[in-house]
Amino acid sequence: MKQILFVICWIFLVACGTNQETNLHHLEDEYSRNHNIYISSSSENELVATLLNISPDNDENLITTSNNNYFTQNNLLKEIKEGIFQTIITEKQDNHVRGISFYTWIENEDEIIILDKVKFTDDVDLQLGQFYSDIWHENNKFYLSYHDLDVTSxxxxxxxxxxxxxxxxxxxxxxxxxxxxxxxxxxxxxxxxxxxxxxxxxxxxxxxxxxxxxxxxxxxxxxxxxxxxxxxxxxxxxxxxxxxxxxxxxxxxxxxxxxxxxxxxxxxxxxxxxxxxxxxxxxx
The missing domain is CATH 2.60.460 (protein yfey like fold)
Known part of the structure; x- marks a missing residue:
């Protein structure tokens, strides 16, 4: 019931056009209570190869730019910090969205080095992924946080x-x-x-x-x-x-x-x- 209510509230917020003032913290909390965000410090090479139609490299963190242009398409690319970029990949099957992934990466000569990936899948999960994706496209300042710190003293x-x-x-x-x-x-x-x-x-x-x-x-x-x-x-x-x-x-x-x-x-x-x-x- 809580998950259904969350989706209804989300749809209501989008329908009302609330972007800059959206209750983001509450959405993140509700999502985290009910779902696991898939996070990896490196990409799953076979999945990336499938999405981007490229041959897998030996190093799972590397994608050769000469083999694909997906990461550098302007409508999917955002420089979130100096020299650090974020790209959204939407996985579709039979015209239905099956997954939304946020890749954070840097470019080194002819290679893209993936720093982190956050993937959203299944029903309610995809609602939040789409929510983030919409904000990401509408608000140039917004990006999804990524794994950039280790826990230290x-x-x-x-x-x-x-x-x-x-x-x-x-x-x-x-x-x-x-x-x-x-x-x-x-x-x-x-x-x-x-x-x-x-x-x-x-x-x-x-x-x-x-x-x-x-x-x-x-x-x-x-x-x-x-x-x-x-x-x-x-x-x-x-x-x-x-x-x-x-x-x-x-x-x-x-x-x-x-x-x-x-x-x-x-x-x-x-x-x-x-x-x-x-x-x-x-x-x-």
Whole structure:
């Protein structure tokens, strides 16, 4: 029933034309509760060969550009960072979409080196994949986060300063400071009673005074389960469950701050990484 309701809500949002202000965080949460996103640090060579009609290379991360032009078609290609590109591949069978894949890659001479792939399949899964695809085409700032980080002790050391790894923003920064440092967001949302600024790889939650009270990183960026986080960072300071979010949080104290890894199921990958003050309002 929850999955059906999710699809109906999604169709309603699209029908109403909500793109920039779409409730993206809630859609991602609902999807993560019910489905596994297929993520791989390298491409499945046979699948790529089938989709692109090329001969498999020896190295599964490499595709020779001389053998295909698919990745470089303008309507499927976006430079998401300097020298880093993202391409959407839609797999069809009998005119029906069977899969939507987001490839993140770099080009080196005559080769395309795939950094990561996120694939959406089956019914509700494809609804979200199409949702992302539509935003991807309509909003030039938007791209799907990809696996670009490893879990290291730097997550804790940065948290001690009120900062999430790779973020120039610290807890307590004003909305004006955020915009000055990282520009306008890709999308905005309303979440937990505050304004939510989404920047693809990072998001910032503001309180009523327009100050940052939480920093959020998509779990796609680390692409691991909680067991690997514990292996790298040690046992968490505390474990908790939020009925409001229907989520488990594995949290590490970092001075006056709390670094929390959110999962909906202990056997699934990390969904979100949160940095808040030690009185973590997410768990209330």
């Amino acid at each position: 730097s997550f804790i050391t940065e948290a001690l300063t009120g900062r999430m790894v790779t973020s120039p923003i610290i807890i307590g920064s004003s909305k004006n400071e955020v915009i000055l440092k990282v520009g306008e967001p890709s999308m905005t949302d309303w979440y937990l009673g505050g304004t939510y600024y989404y920047y693809n790889d990072m998001a910032y939650l503001f309180d009523e005074a327009s100050n940052v009270v939480a920093i959020n990183m998509p779990g796609l960026r680390i692409n691991v389960q909680i067991s690997e986080v514990i292996e790298k960072l040690g046992a968490p300071t505390n474990k908790s469950y939020s009925e409001m979010e229907n989520s488990y949080y594995y949290s590490y104290e970092a001075g006056p701050y709390l670094l929390s890894f959110e999962v909906f199921d202990k056997d699934k990958n990390i969904t979100n990484i949160w940095l808040t003050k030690s009185n973590n309002f997410l768990l209330k």
